[in-house]
Amino acid sequence: MSNVTAEQILATIESAKLVKDVNVLDQDKPLRDQGIDSLDFSAVLFNIEEAFGIEIPDSDIDSLQTINQIVLYVNAKV
Amino acid sequence: MIAITKIGTYLPEKKISNLDLLDKFDTDEGFVRDKIGVVSRTRKQPAEKASDLCVKAFEDLMSKSELNIDDIECCLVVTQNPDFNIPHTSAIVHGALNLPENCACFDISLGCSGYVYSLSIVTAFMQANGMSQGLLFTADPYSEIIDENDKNTALIFGDGATVTLLESAKEGLVALGFEFGSKGAGYKNLINDGKLSMNGRAVFNFTAATIPVSVNQLLEKLNLTKEQIDRWYLHQGSKYIVDTITMRLGLDKDKVVFDMYEYGNTVSSSIPLLLSKDLENINAGEKIALSGFGVGLSWASAILEMN
Numbered sequence: 001m002s003n004v005t006a007e008q009i010l011a012t013i014e015s016a017k018l019v020k021d022v023n024v025l026d027q028d029k030p031l032r033d034q035g036i037d038s039l040d041f042s043a044v045l046f047n048i049e050e051a052f053g054i055e056i057p058d059s060d061i062d063s064l065q066t067i068n069q070i071v072l073y074v075n076a077k078v
Numbered sequence: 079m080i081a082i083t084k085i086g087t088y089l090p091e092k093k094i095s096n097l098d099l100l101d102k103f104d105t106d107e108g109f110v111r112d113k114i115g116v117v118s119r120t121r122k123q124p125a126e127k128a129s130d131l132c133v134k135a136f137e138d139l140m141s142k143s144e145l146n147i148d149d150i151e152c153c154l155v156v157t158q159n160p161d162f163n164i165p166h167t168s169a170i171v172h173g174a175l176n177l178p179e180n181c182a183c184f185d186i187s188l189g190c191s192g193y194v195y196s197l198s199i200v201t202a203f204m205q206a207n208g209m210s211q212g213l214l215f216t217a218d219p220y221s222e223i224i225d226e227n228d229k230n231t232a233l234i235f236g237d238g239a240t241v242t243l244l245e246s247a248k249e250g251l252v253a254l255g256f257e258f259g260s261k262g263a264g265y266k267n268l269i270n271d272g273k274l275s276m277n278g279r280a281v282f283n284f285t286a287a288t289i290p291v292s293v294n295q296l297l298e299k300l301n302l303t304k305e306q307i308d309r310w311y312l313h314q315g316s317k318y319i320v321d322t323i324t325m326r327l328g329l330d331k332d333k334v335v336f337d338m339y340e341y342g343n344t345v346s347s348s349i350p351l352l353l354s355k356d357l358e359n360i361n362a363g364e365k366i367a368l369s370g371f372g373v374g375l376s377w378a379s380a381i382l383e384m385n
Binding site: 016045 | 109113277278279280282283286287316318322325
């Protein structure tokens, strides 16, 4: 798998019903500043791990704050 | 046939409000109420031990039944916070309740999966030994091991105890089947190493990935569908985890019981606390599902039917 897009990441978040409307998310702004609390953020990571078959260690989380950071990270892992 | 016929419970009167701790933990009421699902947590008196909580749950059971203490043939206590490492807490309960000398007593060391595991154990034990009446206690006072400054755990756990009366009876809740499992490699994610510590993300991942699969495997084994289950009793780890499992299993929310706002996560007592409130209202022929999960990492699921 390659070229995971922001739309795929947003679709994963949407399918997990973590945000009412993923289209309002700013892709360069930390998710935690956009109404996604610590529990939702754990669920976001879980759903991404599941959807793309990757493992995200706790040590990588600090660098995964925005949608675009997640896109780059997932593309490097898949 | 061994059936659950009555459940006695005990929740300490003393409570600690999470709403008083919002500033301390930099959180808000919405998160505490809608995500954790715990507004206040029950707290035992410092001198009270697990066996004391069991005795109080038994007093509640006695108020609900015409039980003769001399007829009790086995007494199990599920706890990981026993009165002492030696002896087993069930022996202390045995002495406190003046149970007969020919009553078998032993403890089960499990956390949040403990009630479901122990239902299978006590049912099999009673059947294998021709017993007619047994008591299954749960009491795991986490207040003894909580770090009140640890946001990961301080807002979640409450103290409580239950006792389930199991009888050889024609009427009552009877187990149709169980499913068990462990992921021991993850044991450090929820551990008491002086004080309780929890990797919330790891425990969430374990639960979200494992429990829906476990439940579906059990349903398949019993040739049942989700739609044939009338009520779901999931371990009350937090509202978030109950909601997550509900969504991932595609359950009707109205059939999923949730009630921990006023007392918190009581570990192995959470499922019998829920059941005790509903037991009288489950009709003959109705099926319910139980699933406990947590420390270990361990899980157990069961389907029961009211006869």
